[in-house]
Amino acid sequence: MASLHLMFASAMALAARSMPDIAVFSRGKSFVAHSSDLIDMKSTPINPDWIVAGDPRARTGEHSRGHDDAALTAIWDCTAGEFRWFFGWDETVMILEGEVHITADDGTERILRAGDVAFFAGGTWASWRVDNYVRKVAFLRKPFPKPVAFAYRLRKLLRGNAQQGIAA
Known part of the structure; x- marks a missing residue:
C-alpha cells in the first residue's frame, strides 16, 4: 500500500510540475480590492449548540474567493458572547477591531487584539469569549486531502x- 501511495504521489508531483498556472484558465478576477468597511455584511448566526453564554450576533462579508474555491477571504464580526467554534478550514485571522479571548482545545489561552494575527488548523475547536465586539479579516484555505498533501x-x-520562501 505504501508503494502505491509513493507512486501516486510521484505522479501527482510530476503532473503538478508540468501543468501551466491554472489561474490562467479560471474564470473570475485576478485582483480584488475593497475597503473592509464597504463590504456587504450578512447575518451568519452561530450554531445555537455552540453558544456557551450571552447572545452573540455574527456577520460575514465575503471579500474574495480563489479560482479553485479552495481559498476564501472574508470580514467577520461578532457582538458580546461566549461560544465554541469549529474550524472546518485552515484559518488565519487578523483582528481589525475589538478583542477576543481564545482558549484552544489544548488549553492555550490568548487575548487577540487589533493587529494580532492567529492561525487555527482545520478540524479543530476553540472557545471564543467576546466581551464587547470583535471584527476580523479571515483567510481560509481548504486543507488538501492526505494523498494530495503527501x-x-x-x-x-x-x-x-x-x-526557498513562501511560494516554494
Missing part, C-alpha cells in the same frame, strides 16, 4: 533547497 510535500522534497 504529493505536495514529496514535490517540495524532490526540489530540495532549490526553491
